[in-house]
Amino acid sequence: MPYKVIDGKIESLNFTAEQIMMRLKDEEIKFLDLQFTGLTGRFHHTTMASNMFKKEDFEYGLPKLDGSSIRGFTEIHESDLIIRPDPSTYAIIPWIKEDKTARLICDILSGGENRKQFKKDPRGIARKAEEYVRHQGYYNSFWGPEVEFFVFDKLEVNTMTPYRSQSYNIISKEAPWSTEGVGYALRLKEGYLPSAPGDTLMQYRNECVDVLSNNFGIICDAHHHEVATAGQCEIDIRFDTLVNAADSVQSYKYIVKNIAKKQGMIATMMPKPIALDNGSGMHVNVSLWDKEKNLFYDINDSYAEMSQLARYFMAGVLNHAPALAAIVAPTTNSYRRLVPGYEAPVYIAWSTGNRSAIIRNPAHYRGERFAHMKRIEFRAPDPSCNPYLAFSAIISAGLDGIKKKTSIPDPIDEDIFKMAPQRRRELGIRQLPPSLREAYEELNIDREFLKPIFDDEIIDSIILQEAKDHQDVTIRPHPHEFSLYADV
Template sequence: MPYKVIGGKPTRIEYSVDDIFAKIKQEEIKFIDLQFTSLPGRFHHTTISSNTFTLDQMIDGLPKLDGSSIVGFTSIDDSDLILKPDPNSFAIIPWVTDKKSARMLCDIYRGAGRGRLETDPRGICQKAEEYLKTQGYDDSFWGPEVEFFVFDKIHWDVLTPYKGQSYSIESNEAPWSQEGTGYPMGLQEGYYPSTPSDTLTEYRNDCVEVLNENFGILCDNHHHEVATAGQCEIDIIYDKMTNAADSAQSYKYVIRNIAKLHKKIATMMPKPISMDSGSGMHTNVSLWKSGKNMFYDKDEDYEFSQIGRYFCGGIMDHAKGLAAITNPTTNSYHRLVPGYEAPVYIAWSTANRSATIRIPGHFKGEKYANVKRLEYRVPDPSSNPYLVFSAVLSAGLDGIKKKTDPGDPIHEDIYKMSKAERKKRGIGILPANLGVALDELESDRSFLNPIFSDPVINKIIELERKDQREISIRPHPHEFYLYFDV
């Protein structure tokens, strides 16, 4: 859903079908990109000529998709799918200058009037919003903090396994750079540096300008992140659930394409650099009813309501299985290790960033009731935001339903606790790898069922098991250093 800042306030702009055809004519749009997301979270598109785009296609959809060729969608014997554009996602693509183009996000339907494709991630997110209403709430608001790396060059060789496998990263900001700015950043020394050490300020400015002005995705802050070699964060203003997931997917699309214009490469890989911080997608959430934030209570500790605590308890209770959705790649678990500002231990706190859940407390009082929220620090940007928000909501609502007590908040640095002390205080630990996370999801999956069907969960597990096996059968280059002379 696009926004504009009017009178200093974010204002939602809604488009009708007629508005879209008027804009296509007024802006002289030549081509329309129909975009959608696969189950694992990859962004896909097909492009149509605006001259052939009709009102019926806008309303009924376009029979333009072979579902068997999209990972996680359909089998080859039942592959006819329909793309139905969402007019509120209309945006002009500014980097396509030769033949003016616009995009719209699409919902995926089965052919022959058989309804929504159950593995369409956007459909799952919309289903989650409807389920929330059956639980007595009006809305949920979500604010993803998506981190990413921007490199100058990247090279890898994995297609000649008997020759050896390798990768190399080039960044003007990195301490290993041969032709850098002259002000390289050390490992874990990249947080908020000024120029000229931060070489990506203009790049992030360009991203924010395009997100704000072309895509209606409002961003209020951007900065260099902790890691060296171009780690960035651009903050998106919170929004309703599907809108926020749309924004996160569009955000990834924009930052990659603007990087290309700058002759750089952006990646959502959680941990591309060893011995340095990885990229997260901290996920902020609150529940609302009758115009009130149900996570705010002025009479409770930290002004965090009992409903919020139960929601927190549900996430903690299901955190190990959730990891297979919030951290769906083998690389995700290289980030989830102590000492690199990543959450590892299942606990909640306020200002303590070593816990998986944080209740931000920058401001107090009813004036700031609308920003009271829970920040789940585990997800990373390799995940599918539609699935992450839906799964986190499922876990939180399960906690409310069961009145799951999260226990006392942990204010100490959990990284410095002994194993015995963590056990005494009931602090669990996230899965050490994707295989363990998938085992946890298989044994703890029923909390997802109101929103995720069993076939969808099975497909998620099947696809991630395949990736797990791909990595487990291949020796790692560092193993040669450790074991070649055994």
């Protein structure tokens, strides 16, 4: 849902179908870009002339989608799907100058007389998750994703001849390996909040924030360079309800990629593009509310000001973390990031300020004045995930913990990365799956907690797609293997 700052206050702009039809005319929109999300999280679109769009299309949808051509959707004999635009997602795309174009995010419906929500539509699954939260007696859940990404000057990839050679080349004027740098190279792991001229991307991020806020109604708090070299960025966006927050993540990815392209660069959500440096995460902040009250806050808890409800929720997420990994870290590259030593959370534990734990409770402020800020931060997700599915899976795990009153282990306030293995075993600290294969195998075993929102067919589709990705990578020699084994 778009927002706008009016007289210093953030106001929602929940457009109706009638208002959008008026805006198409008043703003002289020539084309409508109809956007939707596939099962693997990729953004897709189809474009139509705005004068062919009718008000009833918001209700009945448009027969614009062959589901068999979208990875993980349908077989060829059941391919006719419908996309139904959501008027609250209207935004003008500012980088398209000649033919004025607006976008609408769409839900996907099955074809035929019933036109039901297509069961593999990620946005539809997220809507189901929101309904499940309310059916469990909560007014709403709020979500604050922290999306990190890289912006390179150029990315050269050669994978067209896998039987002969494979290579990639990252070009960034910030990087220590650059031959065309600005003279202020950012060393590995030393890119956090550098001032200009070391940070070369401030103006790029400024433009992204301007487009996010002024064109797409996504309120941004701040932006900065992240820890890694070679252009790692983060733009902080305001928390929102589950579906709206997932819409914002998809729009965020779309915007930062297109602004990078406009400026002659390339942005990537790949979690770990650079060896021996930090990867990109998407830490997810979540809380449950009863209208005006944050149910995760408890002033009487001396350790973290967290309620018993929040502890049950955290226990559910910790308990199901190995299976969740397949949904929140869904690529083979995700597990290059989830290794000790690079600030990525590997160990299944919780704490307040301890960033080596998979869940932390941010402890910047304490006291009732800041009760609205109390939340859990789940640090395993990365930006390659499908946000609709990731948020839905996290809420499933948390609500399962509440329903079963799952007990939570003691918090860990030590640096888990520096612990001896024996010490971790004594404390009962488990580790996330070290590979995508082990993650989707965990999901296959531990899937029951997802059943209120995900059916078996969706889970099987996720596992099938990830198994294919794992196989595609496993059968190809890695370049580094030649330096290790060519002389055996």
